[in-house]
Amino acid sequence: MPTHRGAPDVRVYPDPDALSRAVAQAIAGLIQTAVAEKDRFCMALSGGRAPFRTFRRLVEAFRDAVPWSGVHVFWADERYVPFDDSRSHYRMVREAFLDHVSIPFDQVHPMPTTEPDPETAARAYENLLRAYFPGPWPVFDLAILGLGADGHTASLFPGSPALAERERWVVAVREPTADPPVRLTLTLPVLNHAACIYFIVTGPEKTLALRRTLADAPDLVNCPAGAVRPVRGDLIWWVDQAAWGIPLSRADGALSVP
Numbered sequence: 001m002p003t004h005r006g007a008p009d010v011r012v013y014p015d016p017d018a019l020s021r022a023v024a025q026a027i028a029g030l031i032q033t034a035v036a037e038k039d040r041f042c043m044a045l046s047g048g049r050a051p052f053r054t055f056r057r058l059v060e061a062f063r064d065a066v067p068w069s070g071v072h073v074f075w076a077d078e079r080y081v082p083f084d085d086s087r088s089h090y091r092m093v094r095e096a097f098l099d100h101v102s103i104p105f106d107q108v109h110p111m112p113t114t115e116p117d118p119e120t121a122a123r124a125y126e127n128l129l130r131a132y133f134p135g136p137w138p139v140f141d142l143a144i145l146g147l148g149a150d151g152h153t154a155s156l157f158p159g160s161p162a163l164a165e166r167e168r169w170v171v172a173v174r175e176p177t178a179d180p181p182v183r184l185t186l187t188l189p190v191l192n193h194a195a196c197i198y199f200i201v202t203g204p205e206k207t208l209a210l211r212r213t214l215a216d217a218p219d220l221v222n223c224p225a226g227a228v229r230p231v232r233g234d235l236i237w238w239v240d241q242a243a244w245g246i247p248l249s250r251a252d253g254a255l256s257v258p
């Protein structure tokens with residue numbers, strides 16, 4: 001897969017609150033620009049605590065400032081549980097974000113965990129994406145990703161056969177260490193064709209995974225997040241001080257990264 005990998009764009013903030021304010025502002029800006037230019041903004045979302053804070057901040061600060069009617073929402077991954085399960089990414093995003101902004105209902109596309117089996121669900125979601133996005137790969141305007149302490153991102157876990165997928169857009173995975181073990185996930189080529197990727201990483205338990213991911217030659221099997229390398233798009237690491245791990249000097253709201 002063609003990639004570019006210069007110095008990573010890492011933006012470190014003193015705490016999760018400052019971080020979520022900055023990410024929300026950046027997301028609002030991306031939406032405003034895209035909707036002004038092409039009437040549409042497609043984003044793929046993740047679960048996790050850090051995205052949750054960002055979504056809440058988007059609602060608090062930008063509910064009336066963003067052209068939500070042009071936003072189309074998809075998911076980067078989903079836990080294979082009913083929509084009302086407390087572990088559902090869809091439920092989290094709906095409660096934190098979608099219930100509070102005016103995105104048209106038919107522009108919100110949760111991964112279908114109501115299919116009889118996860119493989120059928122993965123095919124169904126891939127078909128939905130193929131109908132939405134012409135071309136060999138979908139190009140999301142933004143993919144929001146988290147980082148697991150084990151180096152996983154979306155539901156691409158260390159050692160998973162899904163990491164080698166080069167044709168499918170969506171696959172079902174089984175990861176015994178995860179709760180729940182059965183999940184749906186976008187594949188690496190899909191993520192890597194996004195126009196912009198935001199990783200949001202908070203907490204000291206992420207420091208080691210972050211170091212491994214940002215290494216010059218990451219172990220892509222054991223640290224799947226390191227395999228997220230946009231083909232043409234931008235990749236920004238939004239990180240709090242606790243996850244970054246190294247004390248930094250303050251500069252312009254963000255902390256400067258050496």
Ligand code: 6PG
Binds near residue numbers: 048050051077154
């Ligand atoms: C999940 C998510 C996962 C998440 C990371 C980070 O099911 O847990 O798919 O990829 O984004 O684990 O989560 P936190 O932001 O909560 O640390």
